[in-house]
Amino acid sequence: MKYSITAAGLTAEPGTKVQGFVPVPGTKEQIPVTIINGREDGKIFLATAGIHGCEYPGILAAAQLAEALDPEQVSGAVILVHCVNMSSFLGRQPYVCAADENRKNLNRLFPSDGTGTVADLICRFLTEEFVRQCDFHVDLHSGDMVEELEACLLIANTPDPEQKAMLTDAAKHTRFRWRMNSGGRTEFYNSSAIDFGKPSLLFERGGAGAWSYQEAEDDMADLISLMQYLKILPEVITLPVAEFGQGEGKKALTLDFQKSLNTEQQFFVRHEWTGAEEGDDGFLIPFVSLGEDIREGQKLFEIRDVFGRKKREIRAKHDGHIVIISRTLSVHAGDDLITYGEIEKK
Ligand SMILES: [Zn+2]
Missing domain, CATH: 2.40.50.100 (RNA polymerase II/Efflux pump adaptor protein, barrel-sandwich hybrid domain)
Structure with a gap:
């Protein structure tokens, strides 16, 4: 953007990338965030991962994408919330927010007025600091530790038919075999659409407490395709993708939006x-x-x-x-x- 972007006290000037842990007020929680601000104006893309802390591919994809994306490639801005629920991630606790005294499931609490326990405060913080200023939201999930899953994409339960049509069109440019329309209300992405009017999607990829570089790459590729759809990234892009721990080698991921239509999707x-x-x-x-x-x-x-x-x-x-x-x-x-x-x- 031609102006700086600030989220949760973290500011990225035009053409820069900033990264850090941001504190959730009223709690001891710290959430890892990256903001990549381009030089040219455009939409603000928000991707959030780890609202369920044992759903790993999206958390890995966020780290890889944060490292790979160059602000010079971005028109608009990209905000990555790497892992919302760090207490659950570090504590290996499926479904719940481990830092919450009632061990609530964060993804059943939106929108929150910020009264209540730690989980409510996290929900309020996410919507106020990140969702309000974004133009598009993707929430990255997997089957949780105890669930086997085939990758599927859910379109938020938006009340706006034009927005649903746009989301459906955008979703066809992802690698997901299965697509469905959510009927939910209190999940993060549904709240983004229903309470804040933001187009939003949920990715389900991976599960059973496992993760692979292929799943992370698929999440990353799909986020990039959506950013291409929104003209935040160029139609053809090549990114170096780190496979952490796989030696010094980086593989290159090239995505051509013109070839991204998924004719196999059902x-x-x-x-x-x-x-x-x-x-x-x-x-x-x-x-x-x-x-x-x-x-x-x-x-x-x-x-x-x-x-x-x-x-x-x-x-x-x-x-x-x-x-x-x-x-x-x-x-x-x-x-x-x-x-x-x-x-x-x-
Ligand atoms: Zn989940």
Whole structure:
């Protein structure tokens, strides 16, 4: 930008990159942030990762992207919040905010008025310092430590049909095989769209407490494609990508926006997130696997008590393709168990 960009007290002058930990007021939390400010005006792109601290590919992608992007390539600005939930990341705590006395799930709290405990203060801080000034938001997730996942992209539950159409068009320039429309409300990206009017997407890539350079590269490539779509980055760009710990060698990632349309991408006309209900505590016994195509009424799980006695069955509400499945033996009321989507017929 031809002017400086400030977020959470960190200021990047035109043509510069700044990086540091920013404190969340009223807490002991520090969040790692990079701001890359170009010299020319353009949109402000916000990518946030690690709201669930054990969802690793996006956190790695943020680090790689922060290192690779040169402010001279940027028209507008890029703000990267590398890992929102550092207490969960460092503490290896899936789902919850470990620093919060009630161990709340950050991604169920938006928008927050900032009253409450540490997690509420983090939510308020994110929206006020970052979302308010951005033009586009992507929140990077994975299956959490206990979930297997096929990469899928969710479009925020925006009330604006033009914005939804633009997001759908932009999403077709990502590597995601599966695309769906969120019906949610309290997640970070949904709040960005619903409460602040910002176009926003959620990436789900990787899972089960694992990570790979390929997943990070895919996240990074998709963020770059979206920035190309928004004309923040040039139509053709080559970036050096560090694979930390892989010697001195850097590989080059070249992305040509003209070749980025994903003709393989498929849309879920509807999808189902099934969670455990009150009284479900015990064993989760699966009868299906990740990536399987299922039929309405098909048995997905048995819930059994810890003695192994059957309590109930969970069956598919409609036909679909399984993109997320929980792999724990344990089950407890409120746990996410499975996500499947009905593939659009062409
Ligand atoms: Zn998540």
